[in-house]
Amino acid sequence: MSMLEIKNLHASVNNHEILRGIDLTVNAGEVHSIMGPNGSGKSTLAQVLARRETYEIAQGEVLLNGKDLLAMKPEEAAGEGLFVAFQYPVEVPGISNAYFLRAALNAIRKYRGQEELDAMDFLPLLKEKMRLLDMDERFLNRPVNEGFSGGEKKRNEIVQMAVLEPRLAILDETDSGLDIDALKIVANGVNSLRSPDRAMVVVTHYQRLLNHIVPDYVHVLVDGRIAKSGGPELALELEEKGYAWAEPEAAISK
Amino acid sequence: MSSTKTIQDFTSQEYKWGFVTAVDEDRIPKGLNEDVIRLISAKKEEPEFMLEWRLKAYRHWAAQEKAQAEPRWANVKFGPINYQDIVYYSAPKKKPTVKSLEEIDPEILRTYEKLGIPLEEQKRLSGVAVDAVFDSVSVATTFKEKLAEKGVIFCSFSEAVRNHPELVKKYLGSVVPYTDNFFASLNSAVFSDGSFVYVPKGVRCPMELSTYFRINASETGQFERTLIIADEGAYVSYLEGCTAPIRDENQLHAAVVELVALDNAQIKYSTVQNWYPGDKEGRGGIYNFVTKRGKCLGVNSKISWTQVETGSAITWKYPSCILMGDNSIGEFYSVAVTNNYQQADTGTKMIHMGKNTRSTVVSKGISAGHGQNTYRGLVKIQKGATGARNYTQCDSLLIGDKCGAHTFPYIEVKNSTARMEHEASTSKIGEDQIFYLRQRGLSAEEAVSMIINGFCKQVFRELPMEFAVEAQKLLGISLEGSVG
Numbered sequence: 001m002s003m004l005e006i007k008n009l010h011a012s013v014n015n016h017e018i019l020r021g022i023d024l025t026v027n028a029g030e031v032h033s034i035m036g037p038n039g040s041g042k043s044t045l046a047q048v049l050a051r052r053e054t055y056e057i058a059q060g061e062v063l064l065n066g067k068d069l070l071a072m073k074p075e076e077a078a079g080e081g082l083f084v085a086f087q088y089p090v091e092v093p094g095i096s097n098a099y100f101l102r103a104a105l106n107a108i109r110k111y112r113g114q115e116e117l118d119a120m121d122f123l124p125l126l127k128e129k130m131r132l133l134d135m136d137e138r139f140l141n142r143p144v145n146e147g148f149s150g151g152e153k154k155r156n157e158i159v160q161m162a163v164l165e166p167r168l169a170i171l172d173e174t175d176s177g178l179d180i181d182a183l184k185i186v187a188n189g190v191n192s193l194r195s196p197d198r199a200m201v202v203v204t205h206y207q208r209l210l211n212h213i214v215p216d217y218v219h220v221l222v223d224g225r226i227a228k229s230g231g232p233e234l235a236l237e238l239e240e241k242g243y244a245w246a247e248p249e250a251a252i253s254k
Numbered sequence: 255m256s257s258t259k260t261i262q263d264f265t266s267q268e269y270k271w272g273f274v275t276a277v278d279e280d281r282i283p284k285g286l287n288e289d290v291i292r293l294i295s296a297k298k299e300e301p302e303f304m305l306e307w308r309l310k311a312y313r314h315w316a317a318q319e320k321a322q323a324e325p326r327w328a329n330v331k332f333g334p335i336n337y338q339d340i341v342y343y344s345a346p347k348k349k350p351t352v353k354s355l356e357e358i359d360p361e362i363l364r365t366y367e368k369l370g371i372p373l374e375e376q377k378r379l380s381g382v383a384v385d386a387v388f389d390s391v392s393v394a395t396t397f398k399e400k401l402a403e404k405g406v407i408f409c410s411f412s413e414a415v416r417n418h419p420e421l422v423k424k425y426l427g428s429v430v431p432y433t434d435n436f437f438a439s440l441n442s443a444v445f446s447d448g449s450f451v452y453v454p455k456g457v458r459c460p461m462e463l464s465t466y467f468r469i470n471a472s473e474t475g476q477f478e479r480t481l482i483i484a485d486e487g488a489y490v491s492y493l494e495g496c497t498a499p500i501r502d503e504n505q506l507h508a509a510v511v512e513l514v515a516l517d518n519a520q521i522k523y524s525t526v527q528n529w530y531p532g533d534k535e536g537r538g539g540i541y542n543f544v545t546k547r548g549k550c551l552g553v554n555s556k557i558s559w560t561q562v563e564t565g566s567a568i569t570w571k572y573p574s575c576i577l578m579g580d581n582s583i584g585e586f587y588s589v590a591v592t593n594n595y596q597q598a599d600t601g602t603k604m605i606h607m608g609k610n611t612r613s614t615v616v617s618k619g620i621s622a623g624h625g626q627n628t629y630r631g632l633v634k635i636q637k638g639a640t641g642a643r644n645y646t647q648c649d650s651l652l653i654g655d656k657c658g659a660h661t662f663p664y665i666e667v668k669n670s671t672a673r674m675e676h677e678a679s680t681s682k683i684g685e686d687q688i689f690y691l692r693q694r695g696l697s698a699e700e701a702v703s704m705i706i707n708g709f710c711k712q713v714f715r716e717l718p719m720e721f722a723v724e725a726q727k728l729l730g731i732s733l734e735g736s737v738g
Binding site: 050051052054073074075077078079082083084086089090091092093094095100103104105107108111143160164 | 684685686687689690691692693694695696697698700704705707708709710711712
């Protein structure tokens, strides 16, 4: 059974169709990269999978470990093992990172019928994951993302991913706004989480992230459809030739 | 969208304290005149000085009433109040002074049990002494003997008038004179009970003191009066909680609280106010018109107000500090929630008179439904208050698009050495935030709770533990655990 199976997915917002028939299969242990120009629907895909309700689903089917993802609430999808590292993580003033993450982890554990972790068990776990992303311990008690720099927010997303240990992780432009050092730290963090029973979908604009997180498959999203798929070499080819090179095929298939 | 629905569900939880207790009432007829004042005073077997004071207050109030001087400047709307249509005294039929809990009507004991305030001492948290005020009278005060060992006086106001007239005479009206304002005058004339606390020199009160106010009878007003005196070097933490049954008519609650802190003394006063707020259409509910003020009379004294105001149809209150003693400190931490058609006009006054006096004001207003929430604050630096400092922070959180938040800060500075800071913000609870938390596994309700909890954190952490729990229940939110 595949980790994620997307069949002919159409999604729109305010009657404007953004995803126009996506097909994608991701198996456990694989890392897929979705690339594409601005406005091609990359972030929409991430948001739809995360079950953001702003999008209307006109057609299609999405299975997460064989279960109907489109029938799930966002928190149920999280319980089923879906994690999305957002492009613009929001701030939650007054709630510390540590408190928030323990609440999230326990909500997910509760969903799975596992015992909740108390603070004594949780703190060492969190500290270990923070070291992985080279984050100072003072971030434990800082309110979630409040006053964080762009890079700190992105690193914090990966810390969350490391703690929540999802089965399927979607990284939405995690590289945007990162300098090269931060990019390496984030990529190392992500690589350390690669495992045979976990799949990842890395959404990005630029090839440079894929130098550090080498995907098994690359897909080019153009105008709401996957216009090209291939191995890691496709990303290099794109970098060289630009997205326009991938576009005609999409136009033909309209 | 479902997160909007969540917000609606969250803000439309039913009032859970709205039951009525069946007790025989000793109530006097409706209406107010000098005979009623005399009757109340006689029922309470008061000394002459008390009656005189009440009558002076009544005459002052009656003149104001005649001149239609009921204050209407607050940012709240309500119809005319017929002061002759209110019962000014109602008490459960029993001796108002009970020697032991066995003498209390078991129905009343059950009422407090139901409210989560068991009065039997062995059932209480050992750290809290309670005075239970039921309609017009105090029905029980726990842990009196234990407090007496330390010289702490904690009793109903009526008892204080009888047993400690010298203290009452000295301090009653010394912070809020009977001429202070319309509702304070009315309270001074008709107040029926309340709590009295005196902590002697150098004593740190060994437990939290608390009063639980319950309005039960219909068509009555509740007019209680609290007086707390912390003598030199004393410390006391006092908590009050309030609930009332669900009724269609509006009921008037006009209380007065006076605090006096002498040299090096400290008073911490916390309120969780949850009077019946009215129904979803805005019918019924308590008019909570309250005057609370503390005087930092001595040097290095400190008075700290913390309030969580979730109830009442209309809230009109400004817990204030008069900072007379040099180096004295005033604090005000407030969470005010207005939902459905609730209205609140609340804030504080910090009057700096002594040198190097400091004050901190943190106000968090949450508006939901059609609620209207106003912060009104005055920071006044008098000529002599050299080196005074104030920090004010007013934050408003809007839930939905039919509510309102308003801020009226007044600042008067007459000494150029003063340092003032004022910060204000208004935000809307965001779909983005809710979605983010839900993606991490939290339910929509948990997400909203967490966001509100984060917003109120600065205030909640000022509450004593026991009350933090109550505040948490009230907002339907889970407080932060030991992590973070």
